[in-house]
Amino acid sequence: xYKAVFIDMDGTLLxxxxxxxxxxxxxxxxxxxxxxxxxxxxxxxxxGMVNITKNVVTDDMPLVSLNGxxxxxxxxxxxxxxxxxxxxxxxxxxxxxxxxxxMYYSQMEWFAEMENDLIKKEQRITAxxxxxxxxxxxxxxxxxxxxxxxxxxIAGEKQLIHDIEQRLIELHQGNLNIFKSQATYLxxxxxxxxxxxxxxxxxxxxxxxxxxxxxxxxNFNDKGMIELAGMGVAMGNAPEEIKMSANYVTDTNNNxxxxxxxxxxxx
Numbered sequence: 001x002y003k004a005v006f007i008d009m010d011g012t013l014l015x016x017x018x019x020x021x022x023x024x025x026x027x028x029x030x031x032x033x034x035x036x037x038x039x040x041x042x043x044x045x046x047x048g049m050v051n052i053t054k055n056v057v058t059d060d061m062p063l064v065s066l067n068g069x070x071x072x073x074x075x076x077x078x079x080x081x082x083x084x085x086x087x088x089x090x091x092x093x094x095x096x097x098x099x100x101x102x103m104y105y106s107q108m109e110w111f112a113e114m115e116n117d118l119i120k121k122e123q124r125i126t127a128x129x130x131x132x133x134x135x136x137x138x139x140x141x142x143x144x145x146x147x148x149x150x151x152x153x154i155a156g157e158k159q160l161i162h163d164i165e166q167r168l169i170e171l172h173q174g175n176l177n178i179f180k181s182q183a184t185y186l187x188x189x190x191x192x193x194x195x196x197x198x199x200x201x202x203x204x205x206x207x208x209x210x211x212x213x214x215x216x217x218x219n220f221n222d223k224g225m226i227e228l229a230g231m232g233v234a235m236g237n238a239p240e241e242i243k244m245s246a247n248y249v250t251d252t253n254n255n256x257x258x259x260x261x262x263x264x265x266x267x
Contacts, residue, residue: 045065114163168188
């Protein structure tokens, strides 16, 4: 008997226009009526999730944001983990000279050094206004707040992102989690932050075994949770590597893939 379902948002729960289909909403509502935990789990910051999730899940569900770096339940922070300031500074230094946009997410705030079209694209799906300032000022601010970035998002051209990924893995493997959420987006977190780690935390909190959970996702930052879950589901629009790591492959995000997977599993 499955007791919890963890659902990625972009490319999974959401259609390409960032909306949630009626079929997906109804399937989730049906599970919640049965007392099954349904948890949105996203690379998005929390303020990029809540305007969507409030119409999909009940307000007593935990929300996993920033790839597991920041988890909130009923407006209470129940888990967070951040990249050290030393590692954040090293990543920032490595990106100098590359034509990419780096965004630094810390709890409910986010920062960048300059505004451009890629930043504006993220701003359209994020309720909180980005703070544009030199990285040195952001670092000083974090020092004063005694925190750091829960996630660093690096956006750019596909091949460039691939090259930067390989470079950062070479330099930081073992002390940072580094993976793509899509071909043009590279996510950097601490080793204590990932979707799989978030699920393990919530499994312990709710007393649920991994064989009692379902995880549904579409990209490389979802691979760990798909492999962890008793039932790992890959979307039809997922890369082939992600499909191969799943127990079941459903339809695409634009064709009610989440609803179809849940109907198949709970038939």
